[in-house]
Amino acid sequence: MTLLIDFEAPGEPDRWRAINDGVMGGVSRGGLRTEAGVGIFSGETSLENNGGFASVRRDPQAFDLSDAAALTLYVHGDGRRYQLRLYTDQLPAGAAYRAQFQPVAGEWQRIELRWNEFEAVFRGRQLxxxxxxxxxxxxQVGLMIADRREGAFRLDVSRIETLGQAR
Incomplete structure (x- = not known):
C-alpha cells in the first residue's frame, strides 16, 4: 500500500477547494476541514433551483497509479452515497471518472474501489x-455527494491509499 492522501499531513486541508451546485444556480453548501488528523467533508444539499450536489477537489497533482490494483478509503459515513472522483486530461473540463460508495452510518470502514468501478461522467451523466x-x-482527486436527497451530510476520511499491485 502507498499512502496517497494523509489528512494528518501539515497543510493538507488547504489543498482542497469546494465546488458546489452554486456554479449552476443551486444553493447546496459543502467544504472540507480537518479535525484531529481526519478530513471532514460536510455541508448540506438542497434540491432548490435544480441543485443537489456538493463537492471538494484537491489541488492538482500528478498521480501515477498504474502499479495499483485499487484505491482504499478509510471513512466514517452517515449512510448517504458519495463519490470518489478522479480527473485526467483524457476527458473534457468538468468531466471525471467516478466510483460511488455508501458507507454504513456511524462506523469506520475500509472502502475498496477497484478500477473497473470507475465510470466517466459529465454533469451526472455517463459518457x-x-x-x-x-x-x-x-x-486531481475529489469527493462529491449528489444522491438526490436534501439535508445535512458528513463524511470523515482519515486517508486514501493504493491497494496492492495491478494484475
Whole structure:
C-alpha cells in the first residue's frame, strides 16, 4: 500500500477547494476541514433551483497509479452515497471518472474501489464513448455527494491509499 492522501499531513486541508451546485444556480453548501488528523467533508444539499450536489477537489497533482490494483478509503459515513472522483486530461473540463460508495452510518470502514468501478461522467451523466481511465494520467482527486436527497451530510476520511499491485 502507498499512502496517497494523509489528512494528518501539515497543510493538507488547504489543498482542497469546494465546488458546489452554486456554479449552476443551486444553493447546496459543502467544504472540507480537518479535525484531529481526519478530513471532514460536510455541508448540506438542497434540491432548490435544480441543485443537489456538493463537492471538494484537491489541488492538482500528478498521480501515477498504474502499479495499483485499487484505491482504499478509510471513512466514517452517515449512510448517504458519495463519490470518489478522479480527473485526467483524457476527458473534457468538468468531466471525471467516478466510483460511488455508501458507507454504513456511524462506523469506520475500509472502502475498496477497484478500477473497473470507475465510470466517466459529465454533469451526472455517463459518457458512453470515453476512453478507459489511464492510471498514469490522474491529475486531481475529489469527493462529491449528489444522491438526490436534501439535508445535512458528513463524511470523515482519515486517508486514501493504493491497494496492492495491478494484475
Amino acid at each position: 458512453e464513448d470515453a476512453p478507459p481511465l489511464a492510471l498514469d494520467q490522474i491529475r
